[in-house]
Amino acid sequence: MRxxxxxxxxxxxxxxxxxxxxxxxxxxxxxxxxxxxxxxDGARQAGALLITGGEVLLAPGSRTDGPVLLLGGELTIDGLxxxxxxxxxxALRLGPWAAIQGDLGAGAAFERHPxxxxxxDVTVGLGLPAGTTQPRGGGWWRVLLQxxxxxxxxxxWARWAPRRxxxxxxxxxxxxxxxxxxxxxxxxxxxxxxxxxxxTIVLIPATLLVLALGVLAVGTGWAAVGFAVARALVxxxxxxxxxxxxxxxxxxxxxxxxxxxxxxxxxxxERVPWVGGSVALLxxxxxxxxxxxxxxxGRPFVHAGDALAAGDA
Amino acid sequence: xxxxxxxxxxxxxPRAAPPRGHAPRGVTTAxxxxxxxxxxxxxxxNVTFVxxxxxxxxxxxxxxxxxxxxxxxxMLAIVTAAVAVAVGVWMGRVGVGRDLVxxxxxxxxxxxxxxxxxxxxxxxxxxxxxxxxxxxxALALGVGVPVTFSLxxxxxxxxxxxxxxxGVTAIAYAFAPLGSGDWTIEPLARLFTVxxxxxxxxxxxxxxxxxxxxxxxxxxxxxxxxxxxxxLRGPAGEGHAAPRVGADPRVGAARRTGADPRVQAVAxxxxxxxxxxxxxxxxxxxVFFVDSLGFLRLVDTPFYVAETWRSAAWGPRVTIAVAHVxxxxxxxxxxxxxxxxxxxxxxxxxxxxxxxxxxxDAQLGLGDGRALGIPILYAxxxxxxxxVTFAVWADLSTPDTIGxxxxxGVAASAWTATFxxxxxxxxxxxxxxxxxxxxxxxxxxALPAFLVLLVVIVWPRPxxxxxx
Numbered sequence: 197m198r199x200x201x202x203x204x205x206x207x208x209x210x211x212x213x214x215x216x217x218x219x220x221x222x223x224x225x226x227x228x229x230x231x232x233x234x235x236x237d238g239a240r241q242a243g244a245l246l247i248t249g250g251e252v253l254l255a256p257g258s259r260t261d262g263p264v265l266l267l268g269g270e271l272t273i274d275g276l277x278x279x280x281x282x283x284x285x286x287a288l289r290l291g292p293w294a295a296i297q298g299d300l301g302a303g304a305a306f307e308r309h310p311x312x313x314x315x316x317d318v319t320v321g322l323g324l325p326a327g328t329t330q331p332r333g334g335g336w337w338r339v340l341l342q343x344x345x346x347x348x349x350x351x352x353w354a355r356w357a358p359r360r361x362x363x364x365x366x367x368x369x370x371x372x373x374x375x376x377x378x379x380x381x382x383x384x385x386x387x388x389x390x391x392x393x394x395x396t397i398v399l400i401p402a403t404l405l406v407l408a409l410g411v412l413a414v415g416t417g418w419a420a421v422g423f424a425v426a427r428a429l430v431x432x433x434x435x436x437x438x439x440x441x442x443x444x445x446x447x448x449x450x451x452x453x454x455x456x457x458x459x460x461x462x463x464x465x466e467r468v469p470w471v472g473g474s475v476a477l478l479x480x481x482x483x484x485x486x487x488x489x490x491x492x493x494g495r496p497f498v499h500a501g502d503a504l505a506a507g508d509a
Numbered sequence: 510x511x512x513x514x515x516x517x518x519x520x521x522x523p524r525a526a527p528p529r530g531h532a533p534r535g536v537t538t539a540x541x542x543x544x545x546x547x548x549x550x551x552x553x554x555n556v557t558f559v560x561x562x563x564x565x566x567x568x569x570x571x572x573x574x575x576x577x578x579x580x581x582x583x584m585l586a587i588v589t590a591a592v593a594v595a596v597g598v599w600m601g602r603v604g605v606g607r608d609l610v611x612x613x614x615x616x617x618x619x620x621x622x623x624x625x626x627x628x629x630x631x632x633x634x635x636x637x638x639x640x641x642x643x644x645x646x647a648l649a650l651g652v653g654v655p656v657t658f659s660l661x662x663x664x665x666x667x668x669x670x671x672x673x674x675x676g677v678t679a680i681a682y683a684f685a686p687l688g689s690g691d692w693t694i695e696p697l698a699r700l701f702t703v704x705x706x707x708x709x710x711x712x713x714x715x716x717x718x719x720x721x722x723x724x725x726x727x728x729x730x731x732x733x734x735x736x737x738x739x740x741l742r743g744p745a746g747e748g749h750a751a752p753r754v755g756a757d758p759r760v761g762a763a764r765r766t767g768a769d770p771r772v773q774a775v776a777x778x779x780x781x782x783x784x785x786x787x788x789x790x791x792x793x794x795x796v797f798f799v800d801s802l803g804f805l806r807l808v809d810t811p812f813y814v815a816e817t818w819r820s821a822a823w824g825p826r827v828t829i830a831v832a833h834v835x836x837x838x839x840x841x842x843x844x845x846x847x848x849x850x851x852x853x854x855x856x857x858x859x860x861x862x863x864x865x866x867x868x869x870d871a872q873l874g875l876g877d878g879r880a881l882g883i884p885i886l887y888a889x890x891x892x893x894x895x896x897v898t899f900a901v902w903a904d905l906s907t908p909d910t911i912g913x914x915x916x917x918g919v920a921a922s923a924w925t926a927t928f929x930x931x932x933x934x935x936x937x938x939x940x941x942x943x944x945x946x947x948x949x950x951x952x953x954x955a956l957p958a959f960l961v962l963l964v965v966i967v968w969p970r971p972x973x974x975x976x977x
């Protein structure tokens with residue numbers, strides 16, 4: 197039974213994605229790309245409205261339900277909008293009969309009639325003001341919390357799915373270049389796919405899911421890298437007899453130790469000028485790649501070259 | 510609790526034993542270096558000199574219009590493909606695929622002929638001379654492709670083909686964005702004549718002097734580590750997941766009918782090899798077609814190239830070149846490590862995503878033409894599939910089939926796709942199809958192809974018996 201569910205899931209996901217993209221009206225999105233469009237007096241525009249080009253007039257007496265996103269072109273609101281209005285691009289004008297029940301975020305090209313009503317918060321000049329960005333790396337507390345979270349995650353994997361953690365650690369430890377290479381692709385493809393999905397609006401939840409999975413994958417990957425490092429340290433003769441050697445038979449503690457250490461070291465290395473960020477990025481990519489290579493530890497990764505070498509021998 | 514037996518301490522998977530009986534490292538390294546240098550030079554000649562130089566030669570020096578130049582390019586593609594396939598068949602029949610020295614001698618003659626053609630190119634002034642020049646160039650290319658690709662079975666061990674292909678790709682693409690962009694025939698002819706003279710001399714030295722190194726290389730194809738392509742080895746070459754063990758229904762049928770399982774196994778291996786070759790041919794046809802169809806329009810759209818590939822500033826061009834090089838080695842590493850399904854999914858998936866990215870960018874008006882995100886992903890996608898094209902034909906072949914397979918791959922998959930895409934792109938441009946529509950149409954080809962590939966990937970595979 198479980199096997200058949202596993203096979204059905206990708207098809208359901210595929211059908212859902214196809215349905216999401218097949219028709220504007222199906223999921224309540226209207227996408228205006230060109231030409232002049234008017235929502236006339238008495239008309240009701242249901243669902244989200246995305247404008248990337250052309251001109252749109254929401255006339256007095258019209259009603260628009262759902263959010264309005266303006267990325268390009270011109271939008272004149274002179275009717276009722278029951279959702280939020282977000283206009284980082286294009287030109288937005290609020291006429292005297294405009295009434296927005298949600299929040300309003302507008303970019304530089306913004307005109308507002310004094311009689312226009314906005315019930316929610318108004319933000320004009322979208323974008324981060326200079327000097328408000330945080331320095332890279334954040335505080336030491338963040339590094340410590342990150343290390344503790346990774347340790348907890350590693351311990352959880354070692355407790356409830358030790359074979360999976362072992363497989364991911366093998367992939368990260370024995371096949372670091374392969375894991376890093378696949379991590380590069382996963383990162384590039386995943387991040388650009390997430391951006392593309394975000395612009396479809398209907399797939400914003402999928403974007404958030406992808407981002408959450410990405411964070412979880414990196415955390416799990418760090419746990420696996422930590423476990424691989426800890427396993428290697430156990431075998432160092434100079435450390436024999438120390439507390440670490442005593443944990444050789446207690447994988448949960450070993451995994452927690454490794455996860456904590458790797459996250460802590462990466463948090464410190466990240467702050468080293470010039471090379472620190474690159475090293476931390478490389479390890480994170482390899483961590484993510486190890487997770488992908490093994491299907492979250494579900495199968496051991498066998499390098500095709502190793503299999504060929506065995507055959508040649 | 511994690512298993513802590515001596516065989517699998519702390520949950521580790523036992524690793525494969527290292528190979529035995531290797532040739533001296535220097536011999537192998539030198540062979541790989543020669544292969545990489547030869548293929549990179551050949552790729553630069555084909556892409557930069559022939560594809561770009563011929564256009565300038567026909568238009569500017571001879572005075573032909575676009576349609577006539579396109580016709581000459583079509584003739585070049587068709588003649589090259591036909592000659593390559595014929596030479597590939599001939600190589601298999603007379604056993605040239607196993608004879609390194611003969612291949613080096615043929616390659617020397619080809620490169621010498623190409624050097625003469627290159628030096629004469631700026632002197633071509635009439636349409637007849639131009640067509641004759643194109644015809645001779647096509648003949649040389651057609652002979653050269655199967656011969657040069659087949660050097661892999663002597664020079665590059667199967668395990669190193671991914672990295673060798675990465676080296677070729679990195680060298681070929683690193684210089685393209687960094688070049689001056691002066692793609693007129695005179696400077697190109699001067700540059701390539703000098704380089705090819707040196708190359709001819711080096712090849713002649715290898716082909717006619719009885720060097721110990723060449724003698725060592727010429728025997729290497731007899732070793733399975735060189736002579737039997739990775740995808741002809743069954744589960745051992747697939748990688749990624751551990752070989753599956755179970756009941757293969759075909760073997761079961763052979764047992765029920767009393768047929769000799771060894772005969773069945775050979776027949777199955779041949780059928781699998783043919784299936785793999787056809788699958789890779791089809792997939793790379795799609796990739797080349799999508800790439801040519803999309804990129805041809807892209808390079809004619811100043812908004813997308815003025816501040817990236819053709820930027821006056823060094824920064825964007827260096828960034829794209831670095832992306833090509835990094836992606837080439839990413840591709841090379843993954844080529845040697847992953848199974849074919851995962852590898853091909855990444856190659857086509859990256860391409861589909863790039864073109865989707867351009868479509869979104871064009872339709873939403875998101876970018877200002879200076880953003881390097883999509884060009885970098887484009888460079889990654891191009892490098893990935895180029896690595897595959899340099900390595901995969903040898904890995905689908907033996908010394909007897911490499912000539913034909915390389916010819917089919919390069920001719921049927923690459924040039925035919927490129928030629929068809931070029932013709933279609935010219936037709937759409939003549940019909941006034943806007944950029945957004947053009948990219949959307951490209952996605953209309955790419956997305957269904959990717960969905961088909963996904964179906965193929967998730968389709969359950971017949972299980973294979975581990976060993977009798």
